[in-house]
Amino acid sequence: MKVVNPYLNFNGNTEEVFNFYKSVFGGEFAMLMRFKDIPAEATQDQAGEGCADAGVPAGEENGIMHIALPIGSSILMGTDVTSNMPQVDHGNGISLTLSAESREEADRVFNALAEGGKIQMPMQDMFWGDYYGMLTDKFGIQWMMNYSTQW
Known part of the structure:
Protein backbone atom coordinates (compact mmCIF):
# COMPACT_ATOMS: atom_id res chain seq x y z
CA MET A 1 0.00 0.00 0.00
CA VAL A 81 -25.14 12.70 0.08
CA THR A 82 -28.50 13.24 -1.61
CA SER A 83 -31.56 13.94 0.51
CA ASN A 84 -32.96 10.44 -0.16
CA MET A 85 -29.91 8.83 1.49
CA PRO A 86 -28.94 8.64 5.18
CA GLN A 87 -27.58 12.07 6.09
CA VAL A 88 -24.07 12.67 7.38
CA ASP A 89 -23.59 13.36 11.06
CA HIS A 90 -20.01 14.54 11.40
CA GLY A 91 -18.54 13.12 14.52
CA ASN A 92 -15.17 13.12 16.14
CA GLY A 93 -14.16 9.63 15.06
CA ILE A 94 -11.56 10.73 12.50
CA SER A 95 -9.00 13.48 12.02
CA LEU A 96 -7.08 14.32 8.89
CA THR A 97 -3.38 14.65 9.70
CA LEU A 98 -1.13 16.91 7.66
CA SER A 99 2.67 16.83 7.71
CA ALA A 100 4.09 20.22 6.75
CA GLU A 101 7.48 20.81 5.17
CA SER A 102 8.23 23.85 7.37
CA ARG A 103 6.97 25.70 10.45
CA GLU A 104 5.83 28.51 8.16
CA GLU A 105 3.78 26.13 6.01
CA ALA A 106 2.32 24.53 9.14
CA ASP A 107 1.23 27.94 10.46
CA ARG A 108 -0.19 29.09 7.12
CA VAL A 109 -2.29 25.97 6.53
CA PHE A 110 -3.36 25.68 10.18
CA ASN A 111 -4.52 29.31 10.31
CA ALA A 112 -6.37 29.02 6.99
CA LEU A 113 -8.20 25.86 8.10
CA ALA A 114 -9.00 27.43 11.49
CA GLU A 115 -10.76 30.40 9.89
CA GLY A 116 -14.38 30.10 10.99
CA GLY A 117 -13.59 26.88 12.85
CA LYS A 118 -12.43 26.04 16.36
CA ILE A 119 -8.86 25.53 17.55
CA GLN A 120 -8.52 22.69 20.06
CA MET A 121 -4.75 23.08 20.47
CA PRO A 122 -2.80 25.98 18.93
CA MET A 123 0.39 25.28 17.03
CA GLN A 124 3.18 24.80 19.57
CA ASP A 125 6.39 22.94 20.23
CA MET A 126 5.52 19.62 21.85
CA PHE A 127 7.40 17.48 24.37
CA TRP A 128 8.06 14.81 21.71
CA GLY A 129 9.94 17.34 19.57
CA ASP A 130 7.38 18.24 16.89
CA TYR A 131 5.53 21.47 16.16
CA TYR A 132 1.86 20.46 16.41
CA GLY A 133 -1.72 21.74 16.62
CA MET A 134 -5.34 20.52 16.34
CA LEU A 135 -8.53 22.16 15.06
CA THR A 136 -12.00 21.54 13.72
CA ASP A 137 -12.71 23.50 10.55
CA LYS A 138 -15.93 25.38 9.81
CA PHE A 139 -17.35 22.26 8.13
CA GLY A 140 -16.88 20.02 11.19
CA ILE A 141 -13.79 18.19 9.91
CA GLN A 142 -11.00 17.61 12.44
CA TRP A 143 -7.42 18.34 11.39
CA MET A 144 -4.06 17.71 13.05
CA MET A 145 -1.09 19.71 11.75
CA ASN A 146 2.41 18.45 12.35
CA TYR A 147 5.89 19.64 11.47
CA SER A 148 8.75 17.37 12.41
CA THR A 149 12.48 17.73 11.83
CA GLN A 150 12.90 14.11 12.93
CA TRP A 151 11.47 12.50 9.75
Missing part, protein backbone atom coordinates in the same frame (compact mmCIF):
# COMPACT_ATOMS: atom_id res chain seq x y z
CA LYS A 2 1.41 3.36 -1.00
CA VAL A 3 -1.00 5.94 0.40
CA VAL A 4 -4.33 6.31 2.16
CA ASN A 5 -6.71 8.83 0.62
CA PRO A 6 -9.54 10.21 2.78
CA TYR A 7 -13.05 10.32 1.28
CA LEU A 8 -15.44 12.84 2.85
CA ASN A 9 -19.25 12.89 2.64
CA PHE A 10 -21.32 16.05 3.04
CA ASN A 11 -25.04 16.89 3.09
CA GLY A 12 -25.12 18.95 -0.11
CA ASN A 13 -22.26 21.41 0.42
CA THR A 14 -19.31 19.42 -0.96
CA GLU A 15 -18.58 22.05 -3.62
CA GLU A 16 -18.31 24.81 -0.98
CA VAL A 17 -16.11 22.61 1.22
CA PHE A 18 -13.74 21.62 -1.57
CA ASN A 19 -13.46 25.17 -2.93
CA PHE A 20 -12.41 26.18 0.59
CA TYR A 21 -9.82 23.39 0.75
CA LYS A 22 -8.60 24.36 -2.74
CA SER A 23 -8.08 27.94 -1.49
CA VAL A 24 -6.05 26.59 1.45
CA PHE A 25 -3.95 23.95 -0.34
CA GLY A 26 -3.91 25.29 -3.92
CA GLY A 27 -3.88 23.10 -6.99
CA GLU A 28 -6.69 22.05 -9.28
CA PHE A 29 -9.39 19.43 -8.98
CA ALA A 30 -8.27 16.17 -10.57
CA MET A 31 -11.95 15.21 -10.99
CA LEU A 32 -15.28 16.95 -10.54
CA MET A 33 -18.38 15.01 -11.58
CA ARG A 34 -21.95 16.02 -10.83
CA PHE A 35 -24.93 13.69 -10.51
CA LYS A 36 -26.30 15.07 -13.79
CA ASP A 37 -23.11 13.82 -15.52
CA ILE A 38 -23.98 10.17 -14.90
CA PRO A 39 -24.69 8.62 -18.31
CA ALA A 40 -28.33 7.72 -18.85
CA GLU A 41 -27.32 4.13 -19.63
CA ALA A 42 -25.64 3.70 -16.25
CA THR A 43 -27.46 1.11 -14.20
CA GLN A 44 -28.19 1.37 -10.51
CA ASP A 45 -25.46 -1.24 -9.90
CA GLN A 46 -22.91 0.93 -11.74
CA ALA A 47 -24.00 4.29 -10.35
CA GLY A 48 -24.76 3.27 -6.79
CA GLU A 49 -27.74 3.92 -4.57
CA GLY A 50 -29.23 7.38 -4.96
CA CYS A 51 -27.73 8.09 -8.41
CA ALA A 52 -29.02 8.35 -11.98
CA ASP A 53 -31.59 5.59 -12.51
CA ALA A 54 -31.85 5.11 -8.73
CA GLY A 55 -33.34 8.63 -8.65
CA VAL A 56 -31.44 11.76 -7.72
CA PRO A 57 -34.05 14.00 -6.08
CA ALA A 58 -35.25 16.96 -8.15
CA GLY A 59 -33.08 20.00 -7.62
CA GLU A 60 -30.01 17.96 -6.58
CA GLU A 61 -28.74 17.09 -10.07
CA ASN A 62 -25.93 19.67 -9.75
CA GLY A 63 -24.69 18.04 -6.55
CA ILE A 64 -21.20 16.58 -6.47
CA MET A 65 -21.11 12.88 -7.26
CA HIS A 66 -17.30 12.77 -6.97
CA ILE A 67 -14.57 15.35 -6.47
CA ALA A 68 -10.83 14.89 -6.00
CA LEU A 69 -8.23 17.43 -4.87
CA PRO A 70 -4.57 16.36 -4.90
CA ILE A 71 -2.68 17.47 -1.78
CA GLY A 72 0.96 16.48 -1.93
CA SER A 73 1.09 12.75 -2.65
CA SER A 74 -2.47 12.20 -1.37
CA ILE A 75 -5.87 12.92 -2.86
CA LEU A 76 -8.70 14.35 -0.76
CA MET A 77 -11.98 13.08 -2.22
CA GLY A 78 -15.61 13.71 -1.47
CA THR A 79 -19.27 13.51 -2.44
CA ASP A 80 -22.67 14.97 -1.65
Whole structure:
Protein backbone atom coordinates (compact mmCIF):
# COMPACT_ATOMS: atom_id res chain seq x y z
CA MET A 1 0.00 0.00 0.00
CA LYS A 2 1.41 3.36 -1.00
CA VAL A 3 -1.00 5.94 0.40
CA VAL A 4 -4.33 6.31 2.16
CA ASN A 5 -6.71 8.83 0.62
CA PRO A 6 -9.54 10.21 2.78
CA TYR A 7 -13.05 10.32 1.28
CA LEU A 8 -15.44 12.84 2.85
CA ASN A 9 -19.25 12.89 2.64
CA PHE A 10 -21.32 16.05 3.04
CA ASN A 11 -25.04 16.89 3.09
CA GLY A 12 -25.12 18.95 -0.11
CA ASN A 13 -22.26 21.41 0.42
CA THR A 14 -19.31 19.42 -0.96
CA GLU A 15 -18.58 22.05 -3.62
CA GLU A 16 -18.31 24.81 -0.98
CA VAL A 17 -16.11 22.61 1.22
CA PHE A 18 -13.74 21.62 -1.57
CA ASN A 19 -13.46 25.17 -2.93
CA PHE A 20 -12.41 26.18 0.59
CA TYR A 21 -9.82 23.39 0.75
CA LYS A 22 -8.60 24.36 -2.74
CA SER A 23 -8.08 27.94 -1.49
CA VAL A 24 -6.05 26.59 1.45
CA PHE A 25 -3.95 23.95 -0.34
CA GLY A 26 -3.91 25.29 -3.92
CA GLY A 27 -3.88 23.10 -6.99
CA GLU A 28 -6.69 22.05 -9.28
CA PHE A 29 -9.39 19.43 -8.98
CA ALA A 30 -8.27 16.17 -10.57
CA MET A 31 -11.95 15.21 -10.99
CA LEU A 32 -15.28 16.95 -10.54
CA MET A 33 -18.38 15.01 -11.58
CA ARG A 34 -21.95 16.02 -10.83
CA PHE A 35 -24.93 13.69 -10.51
CA LYS A 36 -26.30 15.07 -13.79
CA ASP A 37 -23.11 13.82 -15.52
CA ILE A 38 -23.98 10.17 -14.90
CA PRO A 39 -24.69 8.62 -18.31
CA ALA A 40 -28.33 7.72 -18.85
CA GLU A 41 -27.32 4.13 -19.63
CA ALA A 42 -25.64 3.70 -16.25
CA THR A 43 -27.46 1.11 -14.20
CA GLN A 44 -28.19 1.37 -10.51
CA ASP A 45 -25.46 -1.24 -9.90
CA GLN A 46 -22.91 0.93 -11.74
CA ALA A 47 -24.00 4.29 -10.35
CA GLY A 48 -24.76 3.27 -6.79
CA GLU A 49 -27.74 3.92 -4.57
CA GLY A 50 -29.23 7.38 -4.96
CA CYS A 51 -27.73 8.09 -8.41
CA ALA A 52 -29.02 8.35 -11.98
CA ASP A 53 -31.59 5.59 -12.51
CA ALA A 54 -31.85 5.11 -8.73
CA GLY A 55 -33.34 8.63 -8.65
CA VAL A 56 -31.44 11.76 -7.72
CA PRO A 57 -34.05 14.00 -6.08
CA ALA A 58 -35.25 16.96 -8.15
CA GLY A 59 -33.08 20.00 -7.62
CA GLU A 60 -30.01 17.96 -6.58
CA GLU A 61 -28.74 17.09 -10.07
CA ASN A 62 -25.93 19.67 -9.75
CA GLY A 63 -24.69 18.04 -6.55
CA ILE A 64 -21.20 16.58 -6.47
CA MET A 65 -21.11 12.88 -7.26
CA HIS A 66 -17.30 12.77 -6.97
CA ILE A 67 -14.57 15.35 -6.47
CA ALA A 68 -10.83 14.89 -6.00
CA LEU A 69 -8.23 17.43 -4.87
CA PRO A 70 -4.57 16.36 -4.90
CA ILE A 71 -2.68 17.47 -1.78
CA GLY A 72 0.96 16.48 -1.93
CA SER A 73 1.09 12.75 -2.65
CA SER A 74 -2.47 12.20 -1.37
CA ILE A 75 -5.87 12.92 -2.86
CA LEU A 76 -8.70 14.35 -0.76
CA MET A 77 -11.98 13.08 -2.22
CA GLY A 78 -15.61 13.71 -1.47
CA THR A 79 -19.27 13.51 -2.44
CA ASP A 80 -22.67 14.97 -1.65
CA VAL A 81 -25.14 12.70 0.08
CA THR A 82 -28.50 13.24 -1.61
CA SER A 83 -31.56 13.94 0.51
CA ASN A 84 -32.96 10.44 -0.16
CA MET A 85 -29.91 8.83 1.49
CA PRO A 86 -28.94 8.64 5.18
CA GLN A 87 -27.58 12.07 6.09
CA VAL A 88 -24.07 12.67 7.38
CA ASP A 89 -23.59 13.36 11.06
CA HIS A 90 -20.01 14.54 11.40
CA GLY A 91 -18.54 13.12 14.52
CA ASN A 92 -15.17 13.12 16.14
CA GLY A 93 -14.16 9.63 15.06
CA ILE A 94 -11.56 10.73 12.50
CA SER A 95 -9.00 13.48 12.02
CA LEU A 96 -7.08 14.32 8.89
CA THR A 97 -3.38 14.65 9.70
CA LEU A 98 -1.13 16.91 7.66
CA SER A 99 2.67 16.83 7.71
CA ALA A 100 4.09 20.22 6.75
CA GLU A 101 7.48 20.81 5.17
CA SER A 102 8.23 23.85 7.37
CA ARG A 103 6.97 25.70 10.45
CA GLU A 104 5.83 28.51 8.16
CA GLU A 105 3.78 26.13 6.01
CA ALA A 106 2.32 24.53 9.14
CA ASP A 107 1.23 27.94 10.46
CA ARG A 108 -0.19 29.09 7.12
CA VAL A 109 -2.29 25.97 6.53
CA PHE A 110 -3.36 25.68 10.18
CA ASN A 111 -4.52 29.31 10.31
CA ALA A 112 -6.37 29.02 6.99
CA LEU A 113 -8.20 25.86 8.10
CA ALA A 114 -9.00 27.43 11.49
CA GLU A 115 -10.76 30.40 9.89
CA GLY A 116 -14.38 30.10 10.99
CA GLY A 117 -13.59 26.88 12.85
CA LYS A 118 -12.43 26.04 16.36
CA ILE A 119 -8.86 25.53 17.55
CA GLN A 120 -8.52 22.69 20.06
CA MET A 121 -4.75 23.08 20.47
CA PRO A 122 -2.80 25.98 18.93
CA MET A 123 0.39 25.28 17.03
CA GLN A 124 3.18 24.80 19.57
CA ASP A 125 6.39 22.94 20.23
CA MET A 126 5.52 19.62 21.85
CA PHE A 127 7.40 17.48 24.37
CA TRP A 128 8.06 14.81 21.71
CA GLY A 129 9.94 17.34 19.57
CA ASP A 130 7.38 18.24 16.89
CA TYR A 131 5.53 21.47 16.16
CA TYR A 132 1.86 20.46 16.41
CA GLY A 133 -1.72 21.74 16.62
CA MET A 134 -5.34 20.52 16.34
CA LEU A 135 -8.53 22.16 15.06
CA THR A 136 -12.00 21.54 13.72
CA ASP A 137 -12.71 23.50 10.55
CA LYS A 138 -15.93 25.38 9.81
CA PHE A 139 -17.35 22.26 8.13
CA GLY A 140 -16.88 20.02 11.19
CA ILE A 141 -13.79 18.19 9.91
CA GLN A 142 -11.00 17.61 12.44
CA TRP A 143 -7.42 18.34 11.39
CA MET A 144 -4.06 17.71 13.05
CA MET A 145 -1.09 19.71 11.75
CA ASN A 146 2.41 18.45 12.35
CA TYR A 147 5.89 19.64 11.47
CA SER A 148 8.75 17.37 12.41
CA THR A 149 12.48 17.73 11.83
CA GLN A 150 12.90 14.11 12.93
CA TRP A 151 11.47 12.50 9.75
